[in-house]
Amino acid sequence: MSWFPEQSAPVPQPPAPVSGATGGTPVDPLERARRQLADQLAQHKRLLDQNVAAQRQTLGQNLTQRTEAVTQPWQRPPQQGQNPTQPPQPFAGQQGSPAGQNQAASSQAARPGQNAPATANSAGPTNTARPAMPGLVLTNVLLVLATLAFIIWHVVTWTGTLVDAVAACGDAGGTLDCFTGDAMRTWLFLPLVAAIGAFGASAGTRIETRQGRQRGYLIGLAGFALLALSISMSYS
């Protein structure tokens, strides 16, 4: 109690209760200790949650790596894209501690060296295990459609010619050569081989697409070349 009444009130107060001080009523020290304890408990819980999350992420990455090492390239599960070199997010936003800034800075410094080949190799921002080759996929689809169209076109166009040729061969006193002769080879066997070969080239192109190799274009081109060869032989 001071002699001056306007100073008498704040003096016995502890220095400004931090949390939950309502309207200047003095906070019970026991209550304050309880609140501090609760705060610490919450913080510990948060840290624990972060650790669990980070551990789960680490385990997931290890699993992904092992799966990638064991399985075939096209049997891998799809990965969720982003590079794991990123630091875990929750810690970075936590009250800007110097340690967090330090870690972020160091990881930023380490990133270009590690990620440069990745960004150079992958076309898009999303890094997926299956490399995106839209050109090759389009070529493959075109090849399949062209093969189907070729089969239909060939049956519609050349069946009459083939039957006429074989019948004429038989009428001319032919032998079994009529069934294996030039007409059959040109208008039946070669188109058959060409269609099956084009479908096989499509399968090979699909495999190369999953492996991300540019040579898939060559295989697709071979399929188209087979179709073109058969068409040209049909007309000649």
Added chain:
Amino acid sequence: MSIFDPYKVAANDPTAVRLGRATVSPTLAGTDLGRIDQGRPQASGALYAVGFVLGWAAILLPLILASLVYLTPFAVDEGWQTPEPVDAGVVVMAGTIVPIVTAVLATILAGIGRRQIKATRNGAGAVWLALAFGVLAVATVWIGDTTGIPFP
């Protein structure tokens, strides 16, 4: 923390010593998982296409051969000349048994070859495909020689 990246959780713990990302080998978790390393053995698409064609040829070629063999009597009835009349036993053998055995065997061999190729074992796959091709070729030549069909 794991044996693959011992610094993973330590970097997340605020009380831990900061070792930095540079100590983590880039061959571990820091690698970009999206890139396929070209050093890994890869399946050959061209060989797989060959296996595809062989797998279908294993079905279609015996079919064509069998139909040619059984077409021979009808051709004779129609007045066509066959190369040489053959016994019924030979016809059954060359028109049914050998094509069926060839189809089954070559299909199995080509399927094994394709499986090997898919598992990035290209050499073994090529060997199996060569076996399938050999079975098909031997059967075709034998049927042609036996029945006189000028197929190939």
